[in-house]
Amino acid sequence: MLVGEIKTIKELYGLDLIAPGHRACAGCGALIAVRQILMASKRPLIVVSATSCLEVTSTPYPQTMWKTPWVHLLFENAATAASGIEAALKVLSRKYNRQEHYIIAFGGDGGTFDIGIQALSGALERGHRFIYVCYDNEAYMNTGIQRSGATPLGAATTTSPVGTKIVGKTQQKKDLMEIVVAHRIPYAATASPSHWKDLVNKVRKAQSYDGPSFIHVIAPCTRGWYFDTSETIKVARLAVETRYWPLYEVENGRYRITHPVPNPKPLEEFLKVQRRLSHLLLPENAEILESLKAYVNERWERLQKLSACFA
């Protein structure tokens, strides 16, 4: 189904749909991911954002970084807004012979895993032709680092601190991809801005389908994960190389690991570079570290088995 595979960075030069001057923190992973996704997207493109760091930093009224039509409504309804736009444009193109548009909705992990999941489920079930992108910085960053359903076990946030009663978040991360895949949509994939080629081609693939698609992209956050602003891509790459963030796709129900990691780095390599998680390396937190490792390993093994089923 792949049309126009992107092979080199040079093919993307000049395709930016965001302008500089936006107010994201220096080194923001979300902005790198969004920038790459938009460069890869087919045009004309309409973007929808849920309330989030992306929304707030991209449109300091009366300015906007977006160079393509963009809509923000609420925190919980990016998928609903995208559905309405898609339905309206479908009618317009039929009635007035208007050009077809592409639509991408962006939500943070809070806006997707938690508050927007009902809207997302409805949009996927109704079959609207759009990509929903969840950029995952694993907490509610814009309001000051509160834990979300996407925060991993043991991670320190302002509502799951490391103290004497609890050591960071006490629950494992929700497996959002599995929830999305259960809707039997044509295309769902995970991605990382460190692996830009994998990411941009997943965008192209998603847009080749006449139905809903979903991309779950890791978005390291220097403020909430506590690492140096220069290390955003390094951290994203370590997430992939330790199997913390498996890169895979589910195309018409068929699983495929798109970036095999035959010799994974120890999970500790990913944890130790971020202060929200580095306490898991302390001897007293060994049990939590083991649970987190078990989660990561079980998910990887499951994905491997599923991929083998469809190979």
Place this chain on the structure above:
Amino acid sequence: MASVKTTTLPGGIINRPGSTIDYKTGTWRVKRPVVNLDKCIGCLICWIYCPEPAIIKRDDGKIDFDYDYCKGCGICSLECPTKAIRIVEE
């Protein structure tokens, strides 16, 4: 093409795409990336990872910085495969 009746909905409307360029985020910077053009091979890896974007391709294929917007995060320097970008104090 038949005309389409439109209604303006209430809400904030911004009619200048990309207008954040009015705001120079370069003033945030405390450290500055500097490229050694002898080492730069024009691979654009720095460019694909810049969050702003604040990297420009020169006519010779090598890169230059747009210091009006570069926030000095240092990602470009860490990711450059030939170590062509140094970070210096402002």
